[in-house]
Amino acid sequence: MAVYSLYIISKSGSLLYQKDFNVVNSPISKHNTNDYLVIASTLHGVHAIASKLTPKEAMGNYERSRLPSNSNRYGLQCIRTDRFNICVYQSTTGLKIILITSKDLSDLSVLQLQSKLYEYYTDFVLKNPFYRLEMPIRLKLFDDKVQSVVTSHNV
Amino acid sequence: MSYYFAIVGTNDAPIYELEIGTYHQSGDGTPHLPKEIHELEQFIVNGSLDILQDAQFKSSSIFFKNIDSFYGYQVSAYLTQGNGKLLVLTDLKNHDESLRQFLIEINELYVKNLLNPFYKINDPIRSPSFDSRVRTLAKRYL
Amino acid sequence: MSRQLKQIGDDIWKSKAEKVNSELFTLTYGSVVAQLCKDFNYDYDEVNKELFNMGLNIGVRLIDEFLQKTQLSRCANLRDTAEVVSKIGFKIFLNITPTVAHWTADYKSFGLILAENPLADFVELPDDGKANKELWYSNILCGVLKGCFEMVQLDCDVSFVEDTLRGDETTEIRVKLIKVLKDEIPAGEE
Numbered sequence: 001m002a003v004y005s006l007y008i009i010s011k012s013g014s015l016l017y018q019k020d021f022n023v024v025n026s027p028i029s030k031h032n033t034n035d036y037l038v039i040a041s042t043l044h045g046v047h048a049i050a051s052k053l054t055p056k057e058a059m060g061n062y063e064r065s066r067l068p069s070n071s072n073r074y075g076l077q078c079i080r081t082d083r084f085n086i087c088v089y090q091s092t093t094g095l096k097i098i099l100i101t102s103k104d105l106s107d108l109s110v111l112q113l114q115s116k117l118y119e120y121y122t123d124f125v126l127k128n129p130f131y132r133l134e135m136p137i138r139l140k141l142f143d144d145k146v147q148s149v150v151t152s153h154n155v
Numbered sequence: 156m157s158y159y160f161a162i163v164g165t166n167d168a169p170i171y172e173l174e175i176g177t178y179h180q181s182g183d184g185t186p187h188l189p190k191e192i193h194e195l196e197q198f199i200v201n202g203s204l205d206i207l208q209d210a211q212f213k214s215s216s217i218f219f220k221n222i223d224s225f226y227g228y229q230v231s232a233y234l235t236q237g238n239g240k241l242l243v244l245t246d247l248k249n250h251d252e253s254l255r256q257f258l259i260e261i262n263e264l265y266v267k268n269l270l271n272p273f274y275k276i277n278d279p280i281r282s283p284s285f286d287s288r289v290r291t292l293a294k295r296y297l
Numbered sequence: 298m299s300r301q302l303k304q305i306g307d308d309i310w311k312s313k314a315e316k317v318n319s320e321l322f323t324l325t326y327g328s329v330v331a332q333l334c335k336d337f338n339y340d341y342d343e344v345n346k347e348l349f350n351m352g353l354n355i356g357v358r359l360i361d362e363f364l365q366k367t368q369l370s371r372c373a374n375l376r377d378t379a380e381v382v383s384k385i386g387f388k389i390f391l392n393i394t395p396t397v398a399h400w401t402a403d404y405k406s407f408g409l410i411l412a413e414n415p416l417a418d419f420v421e422l423p424d425d426g427k428a429n430k431e432l433w434y435s436n437i438l439c440g441v442l443k444g445c446f447e448m449v450q451l452d453c454d455v456s457f458v459e460d461t462l463r464g465d466e467t468t469e470i471r472v473k474l475i476k477v478l479k480d481e482i483p484a485g486e487e
Contacts, residue, residue: 011483048484071370075485092364092371093448094483115365122365126358133357270320270419272327273334282421 002102002154003113004028004084006146007040008121010134011094015040017137021150027083028100043076043098047088050076070111072096078107089114095121105153113153120145157186158297159196159244160289162265164277165237167204169197171280171289178294188246192228199223200242203230207240218255233258235265237276257296264288302380305367306388313366314389323418330434334423341431348433352440353447359390360445371449371486375474376400378451379407382442382472391415395470406473408458414468422462429464433457439470450478 004026008017018036020028031039051074072090079086080103087110089097097114124142125131131139156179162171174196176186188196203223210219211234223230225244231254233241241258268274268285280286330348337343367385372378379397387393393415399408416435422428433439439455446453454473459465 051484071483072485090483090485091361092369092483092486093361095361118361118365122358122362126361267419270324270327271421272324272331272419273421273423281424284421 001105001109002026003099003105003150004102005100006117006150007036007043007096007098007100008117008137009040009044009096009098012134013041013044014134015136016134017142019143019146021147021154023154040098043086043088044096047072047076047090047096050074070114085110087111087114089118091118097121109153113149116149117146120149156180156182156245156247156297157188158247158293159186159188159200160261160293161197161200161242161244162261162280163201163204163240163242165239166277167201168277169201169279170277171285172197173286173289173293175290175293175297177297179297184290184294195225196244199225199228200230200244203232203242204240207232207234207242218258220255231258233262235262237269239265241265253296257292260292260296261289264292299380299384302384303388303394305369306385306394309366309385309389310392319415319418323415326416326437327420334432339423339425339428341428345431345433345436348436349440349443352437352442353444354440355437356441356444356446357448358444359441360448363389363445371482375404375407375451379409379472383409386445399469399471406471409470409472411468411470414461417462417468420462433460434462435460435468442470442472446472450481452476452478 002023003021004023005021005028006017006019007015010016015037018040020026020030054074070089071092072088075090076088078088083103085101085103085105087099087101087107089111095118097117099110099114101110120142124145125137125139128139131137156177158175158177160173160175161169164170174186174188174193176182176184178184192199202225206223207219210222217234217236219232221229222232227248228244228246229248231243231245233255235241241261243254243258245254264285268280268282269276274280330344333344333347334341337347363386366389369381369385372381383395383397387395393411393413395409395411397407398410400406414435416438420434422432422434433456436457439457443453443455446455452475454471454475456471457469458471459467459469461468
């Protein structure tokens, strides 16, 4: 079970934070900064398009009982490929937390991880008085926390 | 029985004063200090500060009963923990525990007043609610 | 619904909320306001504005904390919002539960009545004759609410209408919904 990459995208679609994790045999190749921006804005766009395409009846599929803080109901929720999954979590304020994970990580543990990351975001990013909203996150404390929580999943 | 009560700040400048009579023994709270005393009361109380200063370092207590007297008028003092002084001048010779109780409660009020963000230490206390609370306490204890 | 919200608020207050000594909190806020008054030379309109902006800055950050802790999703209408703000929002951050009252007939505007105000313990406004009429001592709360609403796409006016510090009967914050910014609701929600 492994988490390969994390993307945090703001309400307006700009990339706030990106991190590739050191995993043996990661199917994700290294990119340059520009590629990350492209990936982020593409996912943001595809998510929005998906929300337009989803029929309202599909709402029934959404499990209300489980972690309702994920307000991503109609948008892109998951892309499954042969080698990895891309899972999208969105807060009510529009923040997206996107994880690229191995196939064997269950949906529930992905959600739990995303919700934990959201907690770290509120604690270590938003509560830092010198952080300005919508700006890229360059905070050591947040970085360390992310690293440690994700590493604990990568066993 | 009448009382003159003053709070003196840490820099020895008065920040609050009140002249009040007893409410006990069918008193109605009006002070009956003779005119000469009325005119001198601030001086008398201030005069006792020197004695208080000598005494405060020789003793560990913060209440000094009858620390000074002036022609039969007694001055008692209470030191707040921050070196503010609560002083009472009275014509009562042998007052009981109630005066001390009164000053303890005033001290509490004084500390609460210090917590008001708009109050600067050693500023005169002009708050009407402080005044009315002091009067209520006087009514209960004096 | 309302009882359920109260339960959520109580639970979070007990288990997740960080506590701080209330006097430290009150004195910190007090010295901020007193210093602002001095800095703006007792121009209370400016002080109100500054407090509001400080609150706004807190609000736009605090809302994520709130949503993360409560795991709540978007409210269906303003009546739910009012209940959530009072029973959970105020509860978990200030441990008070203001009464929601004075709805207008169109349910676009309500009042939050604060029976106690932890910001204002020990406070007496300066007796310069105008603080009583001009200064909204706890105006930071309005800013916080405004900021929170803004982040969940509710465009609102938030202001004090009464404050016991000024000698009024009650302390009341008025919230008026201008409109729901539908276009700005993040894609993927209903």
